[in-house]
Amino acid sequence: MxxxxxxxxxxxxxxxxxxxxxxxxxxxxxxxxxxxxxxxxxxxxxxxxxxxxxxxxxxxxxxxxxxxxxxxxxxxxxxxxxxxxxxxxxxxxxxxxxxxxxxxLPVSALFGNAASSLPAYASSAELKAPAERVETALHAREVGFRAMKIRIDGDRTAEGVATVAAVREALGPDFDIMVDLNQSWRMAGDTAEATDLAATRRLVRRLAELDVFWVEEPLPYADLDGFRTLRAENPGVRIAGGEMHHSMPELLRYLENDVLDVYQPDVVLAVGMHRARTLAELAQLKHRRFTPHSWTNGIGVLANLHVAAGVGGGPYFEFPFDPPGWTPERRDFMLAEPLTIGADGHLHVPQRPGLGIELDTEAVERWRIR
Structure with a gap:
């Protein structure tokens, strides 16, 4: 061929x-x-x-x-x-x-076939006031999610902590909460400085008190010492990162220096499927976790799912979900059917050969610009 x-x-x-x-x-x-x-x-x-x-x-x-x-x-x-x-x-x-x-075979079988599904967490996108975020968390639980990731703005940390506290109080100890500080990289044109280490240390300590499952991307990628400081000071909360880290040698340096608890490189944005598999297996051998970023579209979600399920990633898989602003229908507009979680809260690997992608040819024609 x-x-x-x-x-x-x-x-x-x-x-x-x-x-x-x-x-x-x-x-x-x-x-x-x-x-x-x-x-x-x-x-x-x-x-x-x-x-x-x-x-x-x-x-x-x-x-x-x-x-x-x-x-x-x-x-x-x-x-x-x-x-x-x-x-x-x-x-x-x-x-x-x-x-x-x-x-x-499904690609996940070629990557190890460790799991046929993974528990998904609802990965939010927007900043919302405490009462509104509680409402969305309750909806996510009704849909089947048992965890949610909440964003905190570095310039509005008090409001962010109040939001996490409100969700924790409303949904109780059995609903896991992740927090993303979005400090490791910037969108094009965003010249804002990252939150300094002292402020981040205070914030992570407060989040640990709220029994947050992990704190994601709290510092710029280059600050390895800062990441290690956060982990040492807060043994009850995991530190996650690496979603857009394009350098495999640098990710290996993270592993060698034990920088993170959870490694998150996106297989269609950061390091690819083959390299992510290598990183995931090495991380797991060091008793660290691999759960990739998946904020692209349904095709990117599937690529990340096949790798994560193949190697036994987890403990959760990222599922972008924050209605009404971000829905499976918007995210997967090019697919014949949007990806959804099952009643068990898991995202199941399609069992068709390959990645299991089925395009909506009419949608592709309608929305094509080049």
Whole structure:
């Protein structure tokens, strides 16, 4: 089998009302998704999505004519291309989609087959006042979630702590709460300084008192000493991070220096599926956890799910969910059916060969801009 072509579609869904994501400097009035397809001479086409894939046309010749199943070669080629351009990890996801199809197995089975589903947590996007966030947490529990991630603005930490406290009081000790401080990286154009270490130490100590399950991305990635300080001072709360850490050597340095409790690199944004598997297995051998970031679209969610379920990640899997601003229907607008959790609160791995992606061809045509 040989790769004959690599094509992409750029889609844009208008958002009305807009999504007011905590990490965005401005309200998000549209949602972009790039779908990449890898075509073969045997009629099998793999699908991936995640990053923008800018400049794909110049990268495609590196793969055309090659065996799509030569995944180690392709991962190294993607890493070399990433150095000069965008991040092309959705291309690797499309290749794994082909490999799973050829094998007649879901990709998670090729990655270890540790689990057929993972318990999902509702990953919120917007900053909400305490009463409103309590209402959304109660709704999430009704849907089946047993955990939720809440965002805290570094400039409004008192309100953020009050929100977490209100959710804890309303939902009790059996509902797990994660907190994301969004301090490790910035969106383009966001020049705000990260919260300083002293303020972050006070904040994490207060969150630990509220029995928060983990605190995510509390400091810039470069501050390894700061991360270790937070862990040492707060043994009752886990420290999580790494969702957009593009450097595998740096992630390995995190492991060697025992920087985090929970490692979260996104397989379609940060390090790819093959490398994330390696990191996950090493983390688990050190008694640390792997639970990837999954804030792209349904295709990206599936790619991350197959890796996490394959290696036995957890203890939760991230499921972007914050209605009405962010719903499965918005997130997965290019799919025939949006991904949903089961009554057991788990996100189940599709058992079709490959990644289990089924596109809505009418939606792709409707929202295509390139």
């Amino acid at each position: 040989k790769i004959t072509d690599i094509t992409s579609d750029q889609l844009r869904l208008d958002l009305d009302p807009p999504l007011r994501a905590a990490w965005d400097p401005e309200p998000r009035r549209h949602f972009d998704a790039t779908i990449v397809r890898v075509h073969t001479d045997e009629g099998i086409t793999g699908i991936g999505s995640g990053d923008t894939m800018a400049g794909l046309e110049s990268v495609a010749p590196l793969f055309v004519g090659e065996d799509p199943c030569a995944i180690v070669r392709h991962v190294k080629a993607i890493e070399s291309a990433n150095f000069h351009g965008a991040y092309y990890w959705p291309l690797e996801a499309a290749l794994w989609d082909i490999i799973g199809t050829v094998a007649g």
